[in-house]
Amino acid sequence: MSEMSEGVQVVDQVATGGEVELDGLSKRYGTVEAVRGVSLNIRRGEFLAILGPSGAGKTTLLNMLTGFEEPTSGAIRINGRDVARLAPHKRGIGVVFQHYALFKHMTVAQNVGFPLRMRRMPLREQRSHIQHALEMVKLDGYATRFPDQLSGGQQQRVALARAIVFRPALLLMDEPLGALDKRLREHMRVEIKRLQRNLGATVIYVTHDQGEALTMADRVAVMNDGAVEQLGPPTELYERPVSAFVADFVGETNFFRGRTVLDADGRVRVVLDGDRLEHRRDVDNAATLKPDHGVDVGVRPEQVSLLPVEGADELAVPGTVSEVLYEGGTALHVVETAIGNLNARLSLTNHLQTRWAVGDQVAVHWDARAARGYHDASRGSSPS
Amino acid sequence: MSVDSPPEQFTGGLTIRPRRRPDHRWLTLVPLLAVLILLFVVPLGSLLVDSFRGGQGFTLENYREQVTSPVFWRAIRRTLVIAALSTGICVVLGYCMAYVLTRIPKRLRGVLLVVVLVPYFTSILIRSYAWIAILAPSGLVARTLALFGVDTPPELVFNQTGMLIGTVQILLPLALLPIYSVMSGIDRAPVRAAQSLGASPAVAHWHVYRPATSSAVTAAAALVFISTLGFYVTPALLGGPGDTLIAQSILVQFSNLVDPAGAAAQATLLLLVVLLLFVILFRYLAPSLSVAGAEPTPASTATRSGRRFSRAAGSTERHEELRALRARILDTGLDVVGRLRLPILAGSWIVGAALLVTPLVVVAIWSFSDATYLTFPPEEYSTRWFADYFADEAWLDSTFLSLGIASASAAISVVIGGLGAFGLVRGPRVPRVPVAILVAMPMIVPPMIYSLGFFVLVAPHGLVGTHLGLILPYLVLGLPFAVSITAAALRNLDVRLENAARSLGAGPLSVLRHVLLPALRPALVSGFVFAFLAAFDDVVVATFMSGPTAVTLPLRMFQDIKLEVSPRTAVVAVVLLGAGAAAVLLRFVTAWLVRAVRVALSRLGDS
Incomplete structure (x- = not known):
């Protein structure tokens, strides 16, 4: 990669993404620490989603990546070169902004040609690059239109084309689908994923939408209170959340308050508040829990089964169905029990599944491998 | 009828009407249009007629005489040069200053806006007068330079330099404010996008931010240019004896050379230029003038640049290469300028704030001078000029006369203008754009032209030197402010509020009293303030319409300054500024008191 005198990188002819390393990135405003020591290694061609509620520090992190905020400490290395203190226009990062930030007075071609x-770049070369980029986002034929004359989805594609046309080592996307309606959003997920795979681009995708993060990303970094709370592939994130916050923010979780005890066999088990004292329950992550501490046990609604009271397992919790919400293929059952209200999502396509009605007495059961205990009390609130 | 009258309307509501009741809301436009036509259009029309009047009926002789006169041409050339220069300086300075305003913390922005707004509301006469004290040979600049050993300071006043400095100072807020109001609504995301795509800050600003301001910049330039074309007070005070601009030239032609027809011809020519400019620039001026429904649509700009682009697409390869080269040179230049952007922006405020604030500070200090002649800073301080002012019956008479006349004309302006604004905004089938243009005209047409026309028309009827003779033209000058401010407020007021009140049984008068007046009060008050200032700050109309019996305060100040430059006008300025400040303060204090009493009463009620 050669450089111009102005420090702007010329277009990288090799269509591969770069390797990106965030190293102890922090940002302090006065006494408030918006981002606290974020370290992430993003592999060449990897799609990394940064997921978190508003106020988690996503925007600050993003601004440090694009260069509109200078980090208080830490480094941002793209292909080994620290860009953390470079001006935005010298970084060569492709950015897709939240509301596209298209240039209204320029045509689609002029927008895409801007970088x-x-x-x-010589004009002739520019034209073929623009043409190619527009083909990639399926907008060839729209070159002479103005952004105002395009639909939201098309504007989104122009913004994408503009960000990839100069083959940046890193592509940053800031809630790129936030302004689109639901159906289009789901369609664009597929499109962006396809584009990223074809380009082999390294992508950092910032979102508060867990659906986008889980479906698109190779790995997801869940941010909370300025720090990365958990980093891992979507399945790991969903199935083995490391904290009550992650369990609650990604997907839905039933939480039961309880206390850990050290059993005679040396294993940590949990006694739930409101449950019988001799009911010592296993949790999947027992090895990570401290004995004799308060604990929240989390179980996903789809992991809960409702059984007839007769002949139920002795660990099953008796309860009463107080609400049934039909969801199409599934139904969400709200059950009142001694350990608290809980949600159970039952499949309606399974013929063996008993259909429960409001007022029915049930035995609530879950597999010990589906239950996880958390010592932290902080919980995110899922936007869905 | 009031809202709480017994519900006899129930039957009224149930009556089946065979056809829609005709909507008479446009009738509220009648007084406004009548005033504008009788007191504005007719005087200008009669001026036009006069300009063709000769010994034996219709003649072009008056025009021939003016057009062949080298004196007239010199005045025109001088006016155009001063107008172009002050427009350029005001727009560049105003653009930089407005941009700084959008990029600084809120608190500092408030302070800097005050720096712009206080001079903006201060009398043009007083601000021009202050420049004499700053620029004159015994004034601030010369004496400061003398400290550094410069014994022969440059001549800065009573020539075109002084005229230019004064004009820029007075019109700078006029350029800055519309640009600022557009800039504060511009989304910065595209600028950031441009930077992330490789554009340096200056390049991003030029290609992405500046295009969004272009129509505001054009509007600001048009406002400054048109205003300068008709400028009278500032050039008359700060220019030299030979430096007459057109407005002065018209007055000289009329009163010194006693050639009303010639003056009419000159006035008509100037009017023609101003109207022509107005028509050409109307698209840009419309938003600043708050003309209903005449804002340029984004679609029109899109098609415009679309045409430009398709033309580019059809041009040859070499053409395009050339354009690309030119763009490259521009971008390189911008990169260089961009490195200096911070000093440039800071410098704009240092120069701008000095221009705006210095005159006010100088006037305040000067009023305490002990000297009878111009020397600044004063060698000795005293309050003798204050004592002098409060003991002088003629000055006090003028002060009260001006206060009374400006209040009366502003009050009538607000009533007629407010009604008219209602008809303009809410009336069905009103040709909004023509009416709005007519309303804006008194603000656009140079006061010298209008005053001349009005004077010639009413002089034979004994109106000169009477209160009515002053109130009528001031009423006209106040109308654009009263109408545009009220109309803007009405457009922002949800019409469903009025409909709701009507559906709840309120008649038109109840709607006015309980819904419209409370909601529009701030607009009506600021309309009154602007209309009041338009009258209270005027020298030109007074020059024609004041007889020996009714000399307004600005006219007395103007004549006093022309006679000898003494601290007397500074005293008047300080008294007026003090009164204004006291009024504002009093308003806040009473509002605070009312709130405090209310809180106290509610506490009593609770316990």
Whole structure:
């Protein structure tokens, strides 16, 4: 990769993403620490989602990546070169902004050609690059239109084309689908994923939408209170959340308050508040829990089964169905029990499944492998 | 009828009406249009007629005489040069200053806005007068330079330099404010996008931010240019004897050379230029003038640049390469300028704030001077000029006369203008754009032209030197402010509020009293303030309409300054500024008191 005198990188002819390393990135405003020592290694061609509620520090992190905020400490290395203190226009990062930030007074072609023009690329070359980028986002034929004359989805594609046309080592996306309606959003997920795979681009995708993060990303970093709370592939995140916050923010979780005890066999088990004292329950992550501490036990609603009271397992919790919410293929059952209200999502396509009605007495059961205990009290609130 | 009258309307509501009741809301436009036509259009029309009047009926002789006169041409050339220069300086300075305002913390922005707004509301006469004290040979600049050993300071006043400095100072807020109001609504995301795509800050600003301001910049330039074309007070005070601009030239032609027809011809020519400019620039001026429904649509701009682009697409390869080269040179230049952006922006505020604030500070200090002649800073301080002012019956008479006349004309402006605004905004089938243009005209047409026309029309009827003769033209000058401010407020007021009140049984008068007046009160008050200032700050109308019996305060100040430059006007300025400040303060204090009493009463009620 060569450099111009202005420091703007010329277009990288090799269509591969770069390797990106965030190293102890922090940002302090006065006494408030918006981002606290974030370290992430993003592999060449990896799609990393940064997921978190508003106020988690996503925007600050993003601004440090794009160069509109200078980190208080830490480094951002793209292909080994620290760009953390470079001006935004010298970083060569492709950014797709939240509301596209298209140039209204320029045509689609002029918008897409802008980064090439800034890199002093000869016109003839520019034209073929623009053409190619527009083909990639399926917008060839729209070159002479103005952004105002395009639909939201098309504008989104222009923003994408503009961000990839100069083959940046890193592609940053800031809630790129936030302004689109639901159906289009789901369609664009597939499109962006396809584009990323074809380009082999390294992508950092910032979102508060867990659906986007889980479906698109190779790995997801869940941010809370300025720090990365958990980093891992979507399945790991969903199935083995490390904290009550992650369990609650990603997907839905029933929480039961309880206390850990050290059993005679040396294993930590949990006694739930409101449950019988001799009911010592196993949790999947027992090895990580401290004995004799308060604990929240989390179980996903789809992991809960409702059984007839007769002949139920002795660990099953008796309860009464107080609400049944039909969801199509599933139904959400709200059950009142001694350990608290809980949700059970039951499949309606399974013929063996008993259909429960409001007022029915049931035995609530879950597999010990589906239950996880958390010592932290902080919980996110899922936006869905 | 009031809202709480017994519900006899129930039957009224149930009556089946065979056809829609005709909507008479447009009738509220009648007084406004009548005033504008009788007191504004007719005087200008009669001026036009006069300009063609010769010994034996219709003649072009008056025009021939003016057009062949080298004196007239010199005045025109001088006016155009001063107008172009002050427009350029005001727009560049105003643009930089407005941009700084959008990028600084809120608190500092408030302070800097005050720096712009206080001079903006201060009398043009007083601000021009202050420049004499700053720029004159015994004034601030010369004496400061003398401290550094410069014994022959440059001549800065009573020539075109002084005229230019004064004009820029007075019109700078006029350029800055519309640009600022557009800039504060611009989304910065595209600028950031441009930077992330490789554009340096200056390049991003030029290609992405600046285009969004272009129509506001054009509007600001048009406002400054048109205002300068008709400027009278500032050039008359700060220019030299030979430096007459057109407005002065018209007055000289009329009163010194006693050639009303010639003056009418000159006025008509100037009017023609101003109207022509107005028509050409109307698209840009419309938003600043708050003309209903005449804002340029985004679609029109899109098609415009679309045409530009398709033209580019059809051009040859070499053409395009050339354009690309030119763009490259521009971008390189911008990169260089961009490195200096912080000093440039800071410098704009240092120069701008000095221009705006210095005159006010100088006036305040000067009023305490002990000297009878111009020397600044004063060698000795005293309050003798204050004592002098409060003991002088003629000055006090003028002060009260001006207060009374400006209040009366502003009050009538607000009533007629407020009614008219209602008809303009809410009336069905009103040709909004023509009416709005007519309403804006008194603000656009140079006061010298209008005053001349009005004077020539009413002089034979004994109105000169009477209160009515002053109130009528001031009423006209106040109308654009009263109408545009009220109309803007009405457009922002949800019409469903009025409909709701009507559906709840309120008649038109109840709607006015209980819904419209409370909601529009701030607009009506600021309309009154602007209309009041338009009258209270005027020298030109007074020059024609004041007889020996009714000399307004600005006219007395103007004549006093022309006679000898003494601290007397500074005293008047300080008294007026003090009164204004006291009024504002009093308003806050009473509002605070009312709130305090209310809180106390509610506490009593609770316990």
